Amino acid sequence: MSMLHTVNKSPFERNALDSCIKHALPGSAILLIEDGVYAAIKGTAHEGMVRDSMANHSLYVLGPDLLARGMSPEQVIDGISVVDYGGFVDLAVNHDKVQSWL
Amino acid sequence: MAEPWEEEGPGTVKKFMYVNRKAPYGTIYALESLEVVLIAAAFEQDVSLAFLDDGVYELKKGQDTAGIGMKNFSPTYRALEGYDIEKLYVEAESLAERGLTEADLLVPVEVMSREALAKMMDEQDVILSF
8 A cells, every 4th residue: 555645735835746746656646635726727837747747646636625716627637536525535544644745 | 072083184095005925715814814904994095905826816716615614705805896995906927827817717807917016016105915
């Protein structure tokens, strides 16, 4: 089993996602939550970094946090899975550890 | 009898700018800014709001916070007009970096360049940052 990484900061304000991607081992999962969900949106200046990370990691984004911020699942980069809170729990259960990038 | 603080007359009107640079919900800054703007509206000053960096996300259309159990305060931006706060400036570069356009915003704004906004900031008497 591998690590689940969570990132809760906007990629425009902090380097939490950048650092997460650089430290996360291949095969680990990255879940974008809270202000971290902005990284999942198509057409931003960080889309390239996020797409590149998908070669080595499975990416997820928390749906309720997207909707709160006026973003819809249709605006999410292809290949990133939108999950609900139940899905968050499943990810936590199915990985042996969780590392938070704040 | 007028109280001493009522005898000062209309007083000087100063230019106040509220600079909003944070996304909503993740931190309390955006909501606090809005609260202060609404309180300060009572003082009849020359007020403007600037939205740049992640602050542009505050004005994103279609916010629905039902799923996160927080108050959706975005409709309040549309009520600012009723408090005679009509100068809302949004930085074009900040929108573009985020893949957003003026059509994504929930209230009429003036989109301006970073350079023009910098000049606008320089012309203020007071800047409050959030």
